[in-house]
Amino acid sequence: MAAALALLASPFAQPAAAQERQDTPSLEDLIPDAAVDNPEEWASQGVPASDEADVDAQVPLEADAPLAEMPMITVPWPEDIDLPQIAPLEPAEQEIEFVQFEDQIPRTVAGSEERLSDELVLVFPNDTALFPQRDEFLERFESLSTVEEYDDDGNIARLAVQAREDEALLGELLRVYGYFDAQLQRSVGNVQTSVEADVDPPAVRFDIIPGNRYTVGAIDLGNLRAAGDQYDALRRAYDIQVGDPISLDTIEAEQFDLDRALGESGFPFATIDAPSLLVDHDRDEGDISMPVEPGGRYRLGEVISSDPDFLSSSHLTQIARWDQGDIYRRSDEMDLRRAMLATGLLGSVELTPVVVQEPTATEPGVVDIQADMTQAPLRTIAGSIGFGTEEGIRLEGSWEHRNLFPPEGMLRVRGIAGTQEQLAGVTFRKNNFRGRDRILTVDAFASTIDYDAYDARTASLIGTYERVSTLLFQKAFSWSVGVELVATQESERAADGRDLARETYFIAALPLYAQLDNSDDLLDPTEGWRLSGRVSPEISDNEGVQSFYVRSQVDASYYQSVGENTVLAGRVRVASIPGAPLAAIAPSRRLYAGGGGSVRGYGYRQIGPLNNTGDPLGGRSLVEVSAEARIGTGFMDGAISVVPFIDAGSVGLDPTPDFNTIKYGAGVGVRYDTGFGPLRLDVAFPLNPGPNDSWIAVYVALGQAF
Structure with a gap:
């Protein structure tokens, strides 16, 4: 058919x-x-x-x-065929209830609501003792919630999908805190805040019954007892005990604490596997297992260089912060790596402990630190340009080779071409010289300077040996000692503006410097204080007349955060030159005020006693005070801040400060956070200007004013 x-x-x-x-x-x-x-x-x-x-x-x-x-041929019509009846399907269990919260949802437990937003409500037991982590839990959940992540558009279908994801998130977070039998009830619908109120947009509600919090049962730390007499200290470093409430965060954190303790206690080859937790619902406990193998305990030996002609082993051993025979500490190894990179000579550094002597039952072994390194480019050509309304244009360039005299012997040639200053010089610097972070510098240069107060032609030879803060290593205590030899021909301005006859000065000085730094950042401090002092005994020969005097200066600054985005900063500077009259002191060695790092609103070195034409003479005493508020903004992701400020300063003819002719300046600045340090732009106005002062001054620099 x-x-x-x-x-x-x-x-x-x-x-x-x-x-x-x-x-x-x-x-x-x-x-x-x-x-x-x-x-x-x-x-x-x-x-x-x-x-x-x-x-x-x-x-x-x-x-x-x-x-x-x-x-x-006959075929029966489908209507005449008796088909078997198909049994009806059972309706699927409804997962989402679209109801009014206040009136129609039966409360699983008597609880208190926490409304995180118009779309999200959590209900906890009234008894806070049942869930003491409530505040921390809420903050953590809110930061991860998918309901909170997206905009509130009133779409109940979107909300239902996100509610299921948030339910899984809640369950995971409850287990993090040790609540392995917690119950959750999820509801999605409209919220009515009061009987008279209109129905608000759809929202999600979770009723939470945390249940019992599980505690720590057995703890297995593998072979930790092989650490011998260090076991007790290491076990205390792993601060989890039997019976403690379970916290997965704590279990993870204590793994790192134990790893750090092993690394700081002489175990360079210690290994720790990831911890596991076996939960027993019958006991309401969880057993922790974390395999630990401490390896042997060792002392530190030498640093072995992979390129001894470039950076020798003895030099690397000298800049390491440990002495041979000290117990191995991982922090010392990491510190040496940072110090090697800070030299600027290396592109990469890899340090590896190498066993020299195996440990015995009573004595630790010995490891040397193998330093494998690659060289970075050693030559640099640099340039900068600056401008100030009073100082004019300043161009500066330099060429340097950072390891011309190994190890770490740098030679730099530099020059300055500016409106008021020209300079040519050569500098030799030896980093980490006879000790970590100690720098020997010899600087020889010749310069010409043309200021309103004087002009000078100078040749100088300066040697310093110092330990000061750097951008990578800010130090609580810094110091510097030096020798300075200067030959200078200088001329002051006469009353009619003419240059007086040049006088020749031969000067020898012993400058000393020390600083205590309690601030939290070198370029952009927000908390703490700084206190520094400079003393320079000097002898001067002027046309056969010898004079002895002491140049001294004290600086103090303080920084205090106010709120989240504001820092209040203040600074005081006091300086004095006792021992010789003003005329016996070369104009370039006198005290002046004014400029971007002094009293803003005035020209560089423009504050002080004036001659008949209004030009500053310089003085033998100085006082400066500055205050500013560094206020953060939301512009450019918070990189922009606004800084209103006020400065005051005075220069006197006598060694004691003179407050009779105080100059005031005020203005506002903008700071841009480069990540390396703030870029500063200040616009200032003199509040009591002299006859030769401009009505506005602009300053651009890197770093805060103080």
Whole structure:
């Protein structure tokens, strides 16, 4: 039947030839009466024998044959077929309830609500003792919540999806705090805050039943007891005891504490695998397992350089903060790596402890530190440009080779071309000379200076040996000692503005410097204080007349944060030169005030006693006071801050301070945080200007004014 139906429907049926139609057997010939009377018996007889010609002669019916010649085939209409009934599916459990919170949700427990936003409400038990971590938990959940992450658009479908994610997050956070049997009820719908209020947009509510907080059961720290007499101290460093409430945060933190303690107690090869927690719900406890292998305990030996011609082993051992024989400390190893990178000579440093002597049952072994390093580019060409409304333009350039005289022997050639100053000089510097962070510097230069108060032609040779703060290592105590030899020809201005005859001074000085630094940052302090002092005994020969005097100066500054974005800063400077009259002191060695690092609003060195033309003479005493507020803003992700300030200063002719002619300046500045330090732009105005003072001054520099 199927074949016949397919044939009738086929559009590719072709009419047979006439002679073939004449030989086509009828249906009665093909299906005898015996087949109709007893089909099974007829079928069992098989196919009657016939030659292949007869079979091949059989052809299909013509496509246009009358249907009357076809046997009647009836197919029941689908409506008459009795199909079996399919059992109805059970309705799926509803996951989300779209109801009114206040009126229709049955409270699982009597609790207090914490509304984090219009879309998010958490309900905790009233008894805070059941969940004492509530405040910390809320802050942590709010920062991670997907409901809180996206905008409130009133889309309940979006909210339902996020609610499921937040439910998983809540469960994970509860386990972090040791609540492994906590129950959560999630509801999504509309919140009604009061009977009279309108229905607010959709929101999510979580009812939280924390359950019992699990405690620590057994603690397995692997082979930690192999640390011998250090075991007790190391076990105290791992501050988790049996019976403590479980906190996954604490378990992770204590892993790092134990690792740090091993590294600081002489175990350079200690290993710690990640901790695991086996929770037993029958005991309400969790067992901690953390495999620890301390390895041997060692003392420190030498530093072995991979490039001794560049940086020798003895030099690296000298700048290390340990002495040979000290117990190994990982912090000493990391400190040496930072110090090596701070030289500016190395592109990369890798330090590896190498066993020299194995430990015994009673004595630690010895390890040397193998220093594998690659050189950084050693030559640098640098330049800078500056401008001040009173100082004019200043261009400065330099070339240096940082290891021309190994180890760490630098040679620099520098020059200055400016409106008021020109200079050419050469500097030799030896870093880490005879001790860590100690610097020997020899500087020789010749300069010409043309200020309103005087002009000078000077040749100087200065040598210093110092230990001062750097951008990488800010030090609580800094110091410097030096020798200074100066030959200078200087001329003051006459009352009519003419340069007086030049006088030659030969000066020898022993400058000393010390500073206590309690601030939290070298370039941008926000807390703390600084106190520094300078003393320079000097002898001067002027045309055969010798004079002895002492130049001294004290600086103090204080920094205090107020709120989150404001720092109040203040500074005081007092200086004096007793021992010789003003005329016996070269103009370049006198005291002046004014400028970007002094009293803003006035020109550089423009404050002080004046001659008849209004030009400063310099003085033998100085007092400066400054105060400013560094106020952060939200501009450029907080990189911009605004700084209103006020400065005051006075210079006197006598060694004791003179407060009769105090100059005041005020203004506002902008700071841009570069990440390296603040870039400073100050605009200042003199509040009681003299006849030669401009009405405005602008200063640009790196770092705060003080």
